[in-house]
Amino acid sequence: MAVKNLPIVPSGDPGALVEAANYATWRIFRPVITESAKVNPIVTLYCPDGAITVDESGAEVNYKLCKGCGICAKESEGIQMVPEYTGPKGVF
Amino acid sequence: MNKVLITGSEAAALGAKLAKIEVLGYYPITPAFPAMERLSKYIEDGELNCKFIRVESDHSALASVLGGSLAGARSYTVTNSQGLLLMTEVVYHAAGLRQPIVMGVANRALSAPHSRFPEHGDAVSQGATGWIQLFSENNQDVLDNTIQAFRVAEELRTPVMVNYEGYLQSHTLEEVFVPDQGKVDAFLPLKRMPALDVTNPRGVNTVAGPDVYTDYKYIQNAAMEQALELIPKVAADYNREFGANSCGLIEGYMMDDAEHAIVAMGSIVGTARLLVDELRKQGKKIGLVKVKTWRPFPAQAVNQILKNVKYVTVLDKNIVFGVGGALATDIKANLYGQGSMVINGAILGLGGGKCGVKEIKEAVDHTESSENKNRSEWIGL
Ligand code: SF4
Numbered sequence: 001m002a003v004k005n006l007p008i009v010p011s012g013d014p015g016a017l018v019e020a021a022n023y024a025t026w027r028i029f030r031p032v033i034t035e036s037a038k039v040n041p042i043v044t045l046y047c048p049d050g051a052i053t054v055d056e057s058g059a060e061v062n063y064k065l066c067k068g069c070g071i072c073a074k075e076s077e078g079i080q081m082v083p084e085y086t087g088p089k090g091v092f
Numbered sequence: 093m094n095k096v097l098i099t100g101s102e103a104a105a106l107g108a109k110l111a112k113i114e115v116l117g118y119y120p121i122t123p124a125f126p127a128m129e130r131l132s133k134y135i136e137d138g139e140l141n142c143k144f145i146r147v148e149s150d151h152s153a154l155a156s157v158l159g160g161s162l163a164g165a166r167s168y169t170v171t172n173s174q175g176l177l178l179m180t181e182v183v184y185h186a187a188g189l190r191q192p193i194v195m196g197v198a199n200r201a202l203s204a205p206h207s208r209f210p211e212h213g214d215a216v217s218q219g220a221t222g223w224i225q226l227f228s229e230n231n232q233d234v235l236d237n238t239i240q241a242f243r244v245a246e247e248l249r250t251p252v253m254v255n256y257e258g259y260l261q262s263h264t265l266e267e268v269f270v271p272d273q274g275k276v277d278a279f280l281p282l283k284r285m286p287a288l289d290v291t292n293p294r295g296v297n298t299v300a301g302p303d304v305y306t307d308y309k310y311i312q313n314a315a316m317e318q319a320l321e322l323i324p325k326v327a328a329d330y331n332r333e334f335g336a337n338s339c340g341l342i343e344g345y346m347m348d349d350a351e352h353a354i355v356a357m358g359s360i361v362g363t364a365r366l367l368v369d370e371l372r373k374q375g376k377k378i379g380l381v382k383v384k385t386w387r388p389f390p391a392q393a394v395n396q397i398l399k400n401v402k403y404v405t406v407l408d409k410n411i412v413f414g415v416g417g418a419l420a421t422d423i424k425a426n427l428y429g430q431g432s433m434v435i436n437g438a439i440l441g442l443g444g445g446k447c448g449v450k451e452i453k454e455a456v457d458h459t460e461s462s463e464n465k466n467r468s469e470w471i472g473l
Contacts (some may be wrong), residue, residue, distance in 0.1 A: 006307055008189075008249060008311075009162075009190055009287040010297060010300055012295055
């Protein structure tokens with residue numbers, strides 16, 4: 001068997017894992033911006049994945065990077081965690 | 093080439109300065125700290141153009157150095173014992189991401205019980221991480237190994253630890269020959285290999301599935317095997333350029349007709365030389381093998397130099413619990429099927445315990461008289 005030709009530094013595009021596994025998600029809940037004006041910019045520092053940005057145009061979550069940990073929603077107003085999966089009754 | 097009287101810490105710092113490191117990440121720990129102090133003074137005095145990143149833990153120290161390296165900067169740090177253990181996760185990252193980081197390790201015993209004294213347990217705990225590990229017999233070795241480490245690391249894209257023992261080396265003054273800056277610049281041309289690019293952001297250490305993970309590890313291991321060829325070449329270049337006397341993988345001392353060989357690494361090599369000289373005067377055919385490169389393990393070189401001996405005494409300033417000394421284990425594994433010599437491991441000098449000429453003599457006598465061949469003996473209990 002031949003060794004595969006791989007990059008020296010294991011690397012990929014940001015969010016590559018999410019795209020590679022686009023049939024799946026590691027989130028159970030997703031943060032949804034309910035009142036952008038109320039989002040405290042400090043969440044950009046609290047988010048462990050740099051997945052949320054807050055600027056003049058408001059707050060935005062990059063769902064390719066967001067792990068759904070819920071820290072942003074816990075730390076700030078204007079964000080709500082909603083179930084990612086709303087399938088068969090009784091699951092959520 | 094000028095001659096100075098410096099400690100091992102100063103030799104490490106001087107080596108990093110001569111290599112013109114650009115990023116230094118550091119968290120204070122004893123006995124590694126004087127190397128950092130000296131480097132920070134070089135930076136403060138304008139003698140070294142380097143970004144000194146002060147962090148809140150050793151884990152972050154190596155992480156910051158990893159970031160520097162990924163951005164293409166020549167990066168360095170120094171730590172020991174508990175700090176090295178705390179770094180361990182990033183130690184693996186650096187190797188897997190193929191970053192040419194050089195790290196000084198002022199070897200100190202590990203807790204518990206707490207100890208501030210020298211031994212190799214910290215380095216040995218990192219023996220499977222994919223870092224090249226060099227050991228230093230004296231302060232000259234610390235300087236020479238540090239400069240050579242950058243060359244090896246950058247050619248192979250594999251990180252290198254330069255081990256020197258806490259206090260015995262980090263805080264002890266010795267005469268050291270210092271190479272000229274101009275010649276070091278020529279010896280270590282800076283080849284930038286940035287993995288990060290702000291105009292084209294990518295993630296490093298992305299997930300590798302079962303289809304490629306084995307391949308990544310195979311390629312990483314192949315670089316370690318190449319190191320066995322590169323390290324002696326780099327040492328030979330270094331000796332030629334600087335008129336130095338630095339060994340590559342191993343060095344044999346009085347080994348030509350030796351029937352009994354002592355094998356050791358680190359500061360105890362110097363002590364063992366004294367014993368060999370003394371026993372040679374009494375007519376005993378004894379020699380010494382200094383292992384400078386412990387990872388990758390120089391199996392062929394060791395087998396070659398030990399092929400005609402009857403007795404091998406391996407000195408280990410470390411203990412792998414339930415197994416024995418790490419170096420003895422490697423020697424035994426690699427000499428398997430190579431003859432019928434007696435190989436005895438001696439565990440000594442743990443946590444600053446005695447490991448002088450008397451203790452090494454005891455180990456040597458034990459090898460020749462032992463009823464229990466091929467096992468680990470504890471000296472100095
Ligand atoms: S849920 Fe967690 S990962 Fe997602 S944006 Fe909020 S803090 Fe970041």
